[in-house]
Each structure stands twice: as C-alpha cells, then as structure tokens.
Amino acid sequence: MKDLNFFFNPSSIAVIGASDIVGSVGYEIMKNLIEDFPGKLYPINIKQKLIFGQPSFKSILDVPHKVEMAVIAISAPYVADTLEECGKKGVKGVVIVSGGFSEIGEKERETRLLEVSNKYGIRIIGPNCIGIYDNFSGVNTIFLSKDKISYPQKGNISFLSQSGAFAGLILDWTSKERIGISKVVSYGNKIDVNEADLIEYIYGDKNTKVICLYIEGIRRGRKFMESAKKVSKKIPILALKSGKTKSGAKAASSHTGSLAGEDIIYDSAFKQSHIIRANNFEELFDMAKALEKQVYPKSDGIAILTNAGGLGVMTADALEMNGLRLANLNESTVKKLKEQFPERVIVSNPIDLVGDADKYRYEVGLRALLEDEDVGLIIVILLLQVPTLSLDSADTILNIKKNCEKPILILGTGGEKITPCLRKLEEGGLAVYPSPERAARAAYALVTHAVVRGDIHRESKENIELCKI
C-alpha cells in the first residue's frame, strides 16, 4: 500500500486532543489547520468544549461525517484506544504526535499500536514526531507556534526528517533563506510509515522535484536502498546523515536510539542508491535549490565568469576539491572573446572580466560560453559592489537564461545594498550562492545527478563509481 495521499491531501481531518488552551499542542495544531487547511476539520476533545468557537466531539465515532485523516495529540497511555476508534471510523491515516513510546522504553505501547494498525489497515506516521507540513494542501500538524516560526514559500523541495525539532528548524530557516518547500515530514519513531514509504509516495508527487533527508539511522536498509535507487533516477535524493563520528554516533544513540552504524556503510549505500550526500544542512539545501531548477549539464566541464579575480581563484579551488573539472574553452570561443574584450580581460577559465566589467561584458561572455561544447555549467560571479554593475545587470543575465539549456549558478554576496539585485536573480529562477565553496557544491550535485540520469558520461575513476549500480 504505497499510496499515502490521504495524509497529504485529505478531504477531512480530525484533531484528537484539540484544545483551546493557548500554547498547548492541541491548540497550535487546530490554529494552524483552521488558518491553512481548506477541508473539513473536526476537533475531538473528551470534555466536548468549544474550541475556536466550534463545538467539539467527545469521540471521533461521534463525528457524523466521513473522516479521512486524524492527528492524535493526547497522552501516550490513551493513544491505542483512540487509534482503535479511528479504525472503526474508517480513518485511513493517523499522525501520532504524542511522545512516550519506545523512546522512553515503552515498546509495548508501540506493539499495541501496530496491532490496531494491522487490524484496520490504518497507516501511522509517528509516534513521537511533529508530523506533516504540506505547503500546497494546507495540511499542517507542526505544533510550533506561528509566533515563533515562519513558514517558507511554496517550492518543489520536500524534506523528510528523523528529528522533529530539526524539521521545525528547517521550516523556519528556509523561510528566511527564501528556499521553496513542498512538504516537510517528521516521522519520529517510524513504527509504520518510514523513509522508504515516504520516498516512494513522493515519487508520484507533482509538487516535488528534489527530496532531502535527515537521517540518524536506518533500520530496514534493503528496502530503503531499493526505494531510493528506483526514485533517484527521476528525482534527485540528497541526504544529511549525522552520527558520522564516534562522538556523533554516541550522541545519536541517546537522541533517537539510532544505531548510527559504520559511516562507511552508509556512504556506500548512499552511493549505490545514487543518493547525494551533504556534509551539513546548509549544503543540503544549497544543492537542493540547484537541482530544483531541473536544468542539468550535458558536459562535466565548468566555466567561471567573474569580475573579481580572487573569487574566481577560490571557486576554481572549490570545484577541483569537489572532483570537478574546469572546461577547456574551445579555441574559437577564446578567439571570439579576445576580439570583443579589452586587452586587460583574461580570457581563460576562469574568465576574469576585471573590475570595470559592465553588463555587456557579462552578456558577451555568457553567450560565448553557452555556445561552447565543453561547457556544461556556468558559475557567474558578480561583485555587485563595483560602480559598473547595477540592478539591471540582473535583467541582462535573466534574459540570457530564458532560452538557455545549461545550468547557470550565481555567486554573489555582500551587504544590504546589493541584496535587491540578488533577490531579482533568485526571483527570476536562478540559484544564488553566498560563497565559492557553496556554489561549487551545488555544481557538484548537478554534475553528479546528470551522471545518474545518463546526461553525462564521465570516465574518470571516481565517477564511474557514481554510475555503478
């Protein structure tokens, strides 16, 4: 039963443990759903209070309509009986946010939940999780108050997280970083629905173009790898796996009881499943926002176009350190550019347009690189602080980007005065990075996924490894 759509697009939701006490979990869930969810909403509260001015039901069995999905936010000892009622009611999926199960040694309680789940064919996300955030359907079981977190803009990245707190943090952080999010799921103790199920479900989701994972430990490795291998050919999968070191593994075991395992085993499993590994969470989303654009290189040669020599040097370093290759510019490209540029421009790779470069020089450079066969991807470095570049340089680049089949990554950073130009580039559909290393890592992800897709056939040793199934 791969279809988990009733979790993400239910026609109706019951909130069991709905509350009118400001700050309580049941209050925050109700508040978020009232604001964002367009379907039917049924508050369930044993005291049958008015909740947000709406009468509540004592039990889900009292609801006079069909209920497709339920959120359970009540004390752990009562969860199983409540789940039984959900089963009787014909609910298809339940998100159990309540904690107090195996994470505190209460394994028996989880066994009981699984029995009920099997009896009624009801699917469970959780327990001990913060649940689901779907930016398109409005389903939101995250019980963090909107006074404390902001939610991100709509986008095509979905994030699956073993840690609930980290999932909440990422929602808030992506809001500030202007990274577009489709779904965030924290699946907690994953007694039923796990990473593999979610990856397979998302495979068919029209709103997701990249999957990001935060993993501390995986229990059913074979199933996970099979699902990932199948999905990653179409949708890139990125993973941040913590517990890499001895100290980290020990901490992971205290945190989610995960057996972090030998990192080298995870590393190899990820490679075999074409999962691209991130070293930290900034990198996870740096890579995701490049992949989200779905423009992939056809050659592994990378060109750098810059008006700041130092940043060009750093970017060249960072690319090589990621195992990437600077493109060998075609002789005709070099000739053409030398004819059009003043002598002080360095026509090599990086192309250093030098400090007085204006938007026309960028235009000439970009058009030539787009025509050069060996160039699969272009990193455009913009030192926007110089007098010769202004807000309309963004238009020039966006205009070229419109009909372009090669990925272009922007490296631009600085203070508030240049922010409008970077925003414009982002809003125009380009991924913008604040440092050479972060742009280079995004380039790595694009090249790696292009190899997996078969768009690039790399011959070097390391990269054959990438293609290996």
Added chain:
Amino acid sequence: MKDLNFFFNPSSIAVIGASDIVGSVGYEIMKNLIEDFPGKLYPINIKQKLIFGQPSFKSILDVPHKVEMAVIAISAPYVADTLEECGKKGVKGVVIVSGGFSEIGEKERETRLLEVSNKYGIRIIGPNCIGIYDNFSGVNTIFLSKDKISYPQKGNISFLSQSGAFAGLILDWTSKERIGISKVVSYGNKIDVNEADLIEYIYGDKNTKVICLYIEGIRRGRKFMESAKKVSKKIPILALKSGKTKSGAKAASSHTGSLAGEDIIYDSAFKQSHIIRANNFEELFDMAKALEKQVYPKSDGIAILTNAGGLGVMTADALEMNGLRLANLNESTVKKLKEQFPERVIVSNPIDLVGDADKYRYEVGLRALLEDEDVGLIIVILLLQVPTLSLDSADTILNIKKNCEKPILILGTGGEKITPCLRKLEEGGLAVYPSPERAARAAYALVTHAVVRGDIHRESKENIELCKI
C-alpha cells in the same frame, strides 16, 4: 622602519587626483574622507578646480602646511613624478591606488617608484590596490561608493588582503554579518609594504585583537614567517590561502601573478608560524569573531548543551572532524545534574535538555559545566522556536557569561522571529553561529590558539604538531 602609523593615523592627507566627477575614483576617495576623516584634507588636482566646494592645489608642493600621508589616484605614467613631489614635501607614506604597473607587465614603472621611495624614505602601499580602511581613525581610501557598499561596525578584527575587490567585498559582507572590524588593508602589488610589515605594525595596535589574511602567494616567505611567528603568540593570525589546487593556482597566477606554489609548503609554513588556516571566507571570520573575545579554553574538553538532540549529534560530529574532543563530564557534575533535571533529560555529553527545556534548565546546565574541570569550552545550542524559550533566555545566558572565564559559543539559527534573541546574545558579547559545523570550526580556532599560548597542553599527535616551532 616598522612604524606605519602615519598611514593609519595621519594628521593630514593629500588626495592626489581628487575629483568632482561623481563616480570617479578621486571623487569617491574625497567623499569618504570628508565624511569620516577628522584631520586636515588637501585635494590635489592639476586643473585646480573646486572640489566639494573646496579649492584644490595644482601640486602637493603648493600645500602651505605639512602633509603626512598622500593617496595617489592618477594615471600610471605620472605616478613616479608625483611620488617625487611627495618625497620633497616630506610625506611619510603614500597609498597608490592607480593600476597599470607590473600586473600589466610594466615592471619598469615599479622600479622607478622604488627608487623614489628609497631616496626620500617614503613608504608605499600598493600600487594597484584599494588601500586602507581604518574604522577608528576614519582613514578610508577605498573608492567604492557608499551607494553600493556598507561599512562594518567598529570591532577588533583587522583584515589584510592581497585582492582589492575581495577587501571591498569583505567590508560590505561584514557589515551585514555584524562583524566588528578595525582595519582593512588591500596592498596590491606590495612593492614596498607587504603582509609581514603590516602584521608587525598591527602587533602594536590597541584596536586589533585578531588578524585575518587573504593570500594568493607570498614572495618573501622567510620574513613573513618570522613576523607571523612573533606576532601570533600574542595576536591570533588566521589565513585564507587560495590557489590550493591546480585549477586554483593557475587562476591565481592570471589574477595577481602569484606563484601559488605547492599548497603543502604553505600549509607547513602556516603551521610553523602558528597561523590558523581557514578553508573559506565564512570560516575565516567565524573563527575570528570567537578569537576576538579573548577568552581562551584552559582544557581541550568541549561540552555541548542543547535542547535539540539532532543539532547536538551534528555538533558532536563536527567537533570530532576538527580533531576536537568532547569533555568527559565529572561524576559529580553528572550526579548533580541528574538530581536537578527531570528523567527525560539526557545527562551525557552532549547534554540533551530536550524540547521542553526552559531558561532555568539552561542555567543549571551551564553553571555545572562551568565548574567541571575537564570542560574548557561550551557550545550552547538554542532551538529558540520552542514555546519554552523566549527573549529573556538570552538574559539568563548573558548573566552567567558575565563572570565566566570559559569561552561560550552559541549555535542558533532560523527565521526572523528568533533573530532578536540571537542579536541580543551577540550584542552581549557572545559569538553566535548558524550551523554546527561553523560553531565547531570556531571552537577549533580557540583550542588551537590556546595551545599556541600555552594555556592548553595537548598530547595527541596532531596537536603536538600545532605546538611545534
């Protein structure tokens, strides 16, 4: 002649090539100096125009007062004669921003400048540089318009950069990152004053507590190492050296004509001179802002205090990957904490205060860690998005920090709603980091410099290497 104070604290400055043409180099320099520099200012312009409403002089020789420092921003062929006039006038130091020297093959012009310099004992910064920014004295020869860049707040980090564009970028970037800056110097072709001179001068500067370098290549290696070795025992020196890889070295050679050299040689030279190496510019300043506080660990054991387990795991990983060690908490610390905390709190290292931790739990944890001998440094992770933490948690932590002799680093990140709390912590004197890896790298810098100072005696193999002279 080590004293370069006349560059940074002159009583008077002549701007040779001062201009009233908006956007020109001579205009921007005049504008910045009029706004910020409290000393005497003499515009020199061959046409003797009114500049910013002030009459200019045809030659520096016409100025009827003493001139201590001059900025030269005129066409390269005329620079040497102008320098000669500066010599005759008794000017002590000249910043030559003009380009058109060895970087375009015109070596002869530089030889001529050096002859004049020797004849009059006049010191030169440049040519082909953007010069000096001193946040305390108001000297500012950076010709980037204030319409395009913002300047950082006052602080105790000085940045010396081989690349001019990168120096300008860092001024703008640190303004946004709220990193306090003392001086920024771009020294261009460094025909006279070089890194070693600047490092030695800064040694005696009361406004500098950390030196950051951006290097593409060093010419006089021995002198550089001697100066660095002497200074780094008192003031930490951090370096970002680009041109590490083949691609980067090739790009560096086109950019500043630097022979980037074998990276391993630089690496070893840095180690021998106790220079802490950064892998990228974010890291350079992440480390600098921790070192700027001048509170160093006395033990290399690091404790993590968190309310987000996942971030604790990632931080433990990042510390170990930097060769750092988690502290072994004393039995009495563990006992004391277990007595005071609810059972669900994990009293280990990381200490996971769990999701419902409030400021009191942090207070208890912090106080215990400050008393534990093996703990030299504490990383406090704040997931501020939870309902139990609010703005006043910052006061609790700052209050403890007041009388504390151990460095505390804060890891906190997210969206705009939690920013006020992070700002408060920063303004209270704590270094705040947005990711586990960046906080861990700052911890690495603190431990490494404490070893150099002799505050920590590390016995592990790698770290003996750090102590090696």
